[in-house]
Amino acid sequence: MNPFAGGSEPCLAGCTEADLLGRIRRWLGAACPPPPHGIGDDAAIIPANRRSLVLTTDPVIHGRHFDASVTPAQAAAKLLRRNLSDLAAMGARPEAALVSLAAPPQLRLDWLEGFYRALGRECRRWAVDLVGGDLSGTDGFLGAFLTLTGRPAGRRLLTRSGAREGDWIYVTGDLGGSLGGHHLSFKPRLEEGAWLAARRSVHAMLDVSDGLGKDLPALLPAACRAVVDASALPVALAAHRQAARDRRSPLDHAVNDGEDYELLFAVAPGAAARRLESAWAKAFTTRLSRIGRIEAAGRSDPRIVIAGETDGLESALHGYDHFG
Amino acid sequence: MNPFAGGSEPCLAGCTEADLLGRIRRWLGAACPPPPHGIGDDAAIIPANRRSLVLTTDPVIHGRHFDASVTPAQAAAKLLRRNLSDLAAMGARPEAALVSLAAPPQLRLDWLEGFYRALGRECRRWAVDLVGGDLSGTDGFLGAFLTLTGRPAGRRLLTRSGAREGDWIYVTGDLGGSLGGHHLSFKPRLEEGAWLAARRSVHAMLDVSDGLGKDLPALLPAACRAVVDASALPVALAAHRQAARDRRSPLDHAVNDGEDYELLFAVAPGAAARRLESAWAKAFTTRLSRIGRIEAAGRSDPRIVIAGETDGLESALHGYDHFG
Incomplete structure (x- = not known):
């Protein structure tokens, strides 16, 4: 789906930020806990946890990681799963995500709805709380930048170093x-x-x-x-x-x-x-x-x-x- | 400083990703702990901490938050400080940051060096570990997306809700x-x-x-x-x-x-x-x-x-x- 309005489709240009944020919270649904544990305060609070914290970040960018042949739901799933794959490689389980969207005025609202609704579903599927983010305007660029936190699944995290000769x-x-x-x-x-x-x-x-x-x-x-x-x-x-x-x-x-x-x-x-x-x-x-x-x-x-x-x-x- | 090469200035187009990552780690210096606590693994590990975790994210985007009249050091300081201001408003102190850069091939290397060196200095000044990030190519867009973690400075975090009539x-x-x-x-x-x-x-x-x-x-x-x-x-x-x-x-x-x-x-x-x-x-x-x-x-x-x-x-x- 082409993310950008060609003619009469409703797009970002017609939205105030408050309106857009309201829609996004609705689209995300149960994936977003109530503030201060989710979207809605200066920062999100994650309850204390005795385990180490694991942090990773990866974006999806239009023209690089997805294009008009990709549905917004596929782009959203890819965004979260790329980051989940990094946690998997540490032996960690996901906990919370923040997503920053950078988008131009001509971004179609139905694209955005498809994207955030799918992101909400994906977050629930993989037990991730979507706790915050940011919205920024651009002159044409479309990208979503996700940061994911996690905790060790068991007692041990696995890093890239530690392999030995003969392995x-x-x-x-x-x-x-x-x-x-x-x-x-x-x-x-x-x-x-x-x-x-x-x-x-x-x-x-x-x-x-x-x-x-x-x-x-x-x-x-x-x-x-x-x-x-x-x-x-x-x-x-x-x-x-x-x-x-x-x-x-x-x-x-x-x-x-x-x-x-x-x-x-x-x-x-x-x-x-x-x-x-x-x-x-x-x-x-x-x-x-x-x-x-x-x-x-x-x-x-x-x-x-x-x-x-x-x-x-x-x-x-x-x-x-x-x-x- | 104009971030984009007009003529012969060295720019991203001449770099491999590995080369660029090596430069960035050098520019960041002591702000980046050795892996797995800093850049260099699938995700970064932050040692366990008994306090709640506080998360926030804000970008700086060329043409929105800074322009050619701004030095790369100013753009970097603004990026971190915008996020620090969000933690300040919760009564939290910063802990670790991840930064995702989205940049076009014509981005000047001296701009990028100025940006990351200043980001490293800023991180040290405000006691932030820069623990990870991402580099993505674009067709012209330049933006840096920072996610900051923090912990309560004292026993209590302060949210937006809680004010009363008469306050x-x-x-x-x-x-x-x-x-x-x-x-x-x-x-x-x-x-x-x-x-x-x-x-x-x-x-x-x-x-x-x-x-x-x-x-x-x-x-x-x-x-x-x-x-x-x-x-x-x-x-x-x-x-x-x-x-x-x-x-x-x-x-x-x-x-x-x-x-x-x-x-x-x-x-x-x-x-x-x-x-x-x-x-x-x-x-x-x-x-x-x-x-x-x-x-x-x-x-x-x-x-x-x-x-x-x-x-x-x-x-x-x-x-x-x-x-x-």
Whole structure:
């Protein structure tokens, strides 16, 4: 849906801020607690909690993260889920969100209604309180900036650091071709992330959002490289479909496309890894792939080596670069 | 300083995201704790704290909150201080911030350096840890969206609700003409806010950011109006200067201009208010003005009455409207 009024559709230009805020609170519904715990005061108050606080932020921007082919409900779901995926990668559960909207006068009110109603539904679905935000006018730019707070799901949070030489590397789900639809329909791996953080054999974790090739180095300890087995990579059907349309291989898509929103983690090798695999199979239907291993490496070695039949994949492991 | 490259100045277009992130962490310096407590993981971890959490968010947007006449350091200071003012109005102290930048390829690197270096200095000055954020590309829009967390300064947080019929209304500092310079140089009233929240005679508080006329109704209980004494309003010198240039009166500017970032609060009348005034004079040099009173009102009465010599001020108490 095109967010901008072309002719007679009611749009932001006809609203006062107070009117708009009233509508938004109505659209958000039960997702927004009464003030001072929700929208309506200078700041929102979250009751005390003995656990650590986990904070993350990610936007959706028109022309970058969504366009006129996307429904406002899909844009809203993507906004919240991108942030949920970051909490999942820490082993955290969500608590509260603030959303800042920057929008031009020609933004259609029915687009905005669809967006906030869906955001309210998504917040309830994932047990998030929408507690505050901001509305700012722009000359054409449309973006929504969400900040999400969370708390540890269990006793332990899992960071990107902590992987060791010899660890196996695992990834959830499938990789590549996300723009074919996955980027609008993915489910953040909150349950899986909480489960993994509770297992001591899992040493480090992150979410794959810019592509395996770009994100994997963050998992590697100093003086180590990742040796990835090409045949073990869970290449998504969508990556094959994309490859059939362009001149890139399915493997290239799996390694370099962004927006997978899967969990990538390092596990102690041997019996611990085997126990994890069999417990996983009982707990989840989510695909789990052991894609490689962390090995010692010299300074000048590449940080990632793709071993096996690489199907023409060049050494260009770039992922998605926002400004390049 | 014009944020956008006109010719040969180095700008975002020449940067990879990894390069840019490295620069930003260097520019922020000590304001950014090491991961996982600062930038560098999927989310930031804030150690457990037994107090409630207070959350607020406000952006600065090029063309709205700053322009080419403003230095990047001023834009950064304004960004943080706008949010600090919201915490001040709750009686909270800041803890951690996340900042999302949305910027086009032509953004000058020296502008960005000036912005982040100043943001780092400001964070240290106000004891804020800058713990995370995001970088997104745009087609021309430039904005920075900050979310700030805080904790109660003392035992009590002060909300907008709680004022009673008969309460006196007070405001700190001066009002009006902020665009003459105050909007770039104001000091958030953190100490004053914490002090006020500790006094039981203060019933409710908020910060004046959209103009007294627009913000004051939020302080009023149901079936009440504010009767403001025109002669008691602390009209800023800048409001007089603005009035000398346009056809509006100084009082009009004091009531309707935005961006004052002062505290507006309701106090139990009588001896409690007198004690507060004399204790204030010993604690602060900040101006304190008793500007009016909360009175019972009928449904059809205006919510604000300006009594006394109103110097041509019309009943249009509109404040600043972002979309009107």
